[in-house]
Amino acid sequence: MQIFRYIYEHIFRSRFIRQITGKLSRSMLIKVLIIGIFLLVSLAFATYYIEKDYLAYSIVNGEKVATRESNIKTLEDSIWWSFVTSTTVGYGDFYPISRAGRFMGILLMFFGMSLVGVITGNIASFLVEKQLKEGKGLKDLKLKNHFIICGWKRDMVQILHDVMEKNKHFLPSEIVLINMADPEEIENIKSDEQFSQINFISGDFIDERVLHRANLKHAQKVLVLADRLVPGSVQEVDSRTVMAIITIKSITKSAYTCAELVDKKFERYLKFSNCDEIILSSEYNRSLIANASAGSGISHIISELLNVNADVSITTQDVPDKYIGLTYDELFSFYMSRNRSVLIGLLENTGNFFSRKTEAIRDAQKTPDISKLVDNLKEVKTLEANQPVINPYPDYILKKYSKAIIIEGRE
Structure with a gap:
């Protein structure tokens, strides 16, 4: 019984x-x-x-x-x-x-x-x-380790082509679009054979219910675009981007988040929200215009390096484990020995920034010395996600969670 x-x-x-x-x-x-x-x-x-x-x-x-x-x-x-x-x-x-x-x-x-x-x-x-x-776009998705793209751009098809070129480990069926575009626009994207299996969720990406329908909790990456479908000023567009990141991070802290801002003054809010990567599109445009005005040709160089289909491009790679704790000069020699690869710097605190910060706090608390503990915690507070260190001194020590910034030619 x-x-x-x-x-x-x-x-x-x-x-x-x-x-x-x-x-x-x-x-x-x-x-x-x-x-x-x-x-x-x-x-x-x-x-x-x-x-x-x-x-x-x-x-x-x-x-x-x-x-x-x-x-x-x-x-x-x-x-x-x-x-x-x-x-x-x-x-x-x-x-x-x-x-x-x-x-x-x-x-x-x-x-x-x-x-x-x-x-x-x-x-x-x-x-x-x-x-x-x-x-x-009303279906609930059951995907895992997928890539969510929030927002809409006028040249969305070309953006998706470039995103897929840089994220080849994702299948089109593992990409989820969340926006309020007309169904005809989505059908136009799906008419492209490469994106026939792409997923679509219709709704406002700052709404938790909409994000849950995309199974955000199990997503691997989230990209939030400055949404051109939002009526109003630049400040309203960026405010929605910040709200989206805050909402996303409240649901999942494991997903890698990247957000586009039009106005730089909203950047600090995204940093407070532990956004892993921030795109300042207007800031980049102004810098390119200023450099072009000096006749330096920098705009052509940057355009060529960022072109996803170019023969030579700038990219990042994980630093091999055996070089962690060694000098920058030793890593530089390693890349010089490879065909068509030049090391130009390091990218520190890469990956999921929430995880990096949590680990840093845990390491800082290991010391029994109170004054040392305070100094360690202050150092943790200054950490920034994806911090570039361009052309450091040869004796610069390589840290954990660093990536090599290289200019590399296609094989």
Whole structure:
């Protein structure tokens, strides 16, 4: 008895089982199936009791002679016959011979055709509804380790091509767009063969419910664009970007986040929110214009290095573990020995910045010296995500979680 009580309390009364039974009880198709099976079995029982001992008689030479007997002898035969008849298969191995039994068969035929029609109609309705939800971006996604892109740009197709070029380990089916663009715009993107399997969630990306539909909790990367679909000033666009990052970080701290800002004054809010990477698009444009005005040709150099399809580009690579704790000069020599690779600096505190900061605080607290502890915590406070160190001194010591900034040619 204790075993049965345990099974009842820990399995049948578990939250998972209750959720399943709750969903099943609300499904019209399940209700139709249950009612249908009940009626089929009821008609099978009735036919069995009518047919099991039935004999058909004929008059031969003036005498009443039993000429046929029913071949439905067991309840199993009757249930088999009812299901075969209701699905219009009709093997003919079992059949009633009495008037009452044949009447049951007629009822079963009409009922079976109706039941099949209702079931196929419900299945077709479910598939059509699923297709409509996907088209309108209303479907809940179950992806894991995926890449979410929030916001919209006028040249979205080209942006997606460049993003895919730099993130080749992601399949198009692992990319999720969250925005309030017209369905026609999304269809235009999906008409490109490369993005036919891309996912779309329609809604405001600062809304938690919308982010949960994209299964944000299990996402690997999130890119928040300065959304051009937002009416209003630059400040309103950037405010929404900041709110999006705050909301995202409140749901998951493990996803790598990157956000685009138009106005630099909002940068500190993103840093407070532990945003891993910040794109200051207007600031970059102003710097390029200023350099171009001096006739330095810097704008052409930067354009070539950032071109995702160029033969030579600037990129970052994880510093090999064996070089952590060694000097910059030793790493420089390593890259010089490689074909078409030049080391120009380091990128420190890379990866998920929340994890880097948590680890740094944990390491800082290991000292028993209070004054040293205070100094360590002050140092942690000055940490910045993805901090570039360009062309350091040769004796500069390489730290953990650093990446090498290199100019590299394609193989």
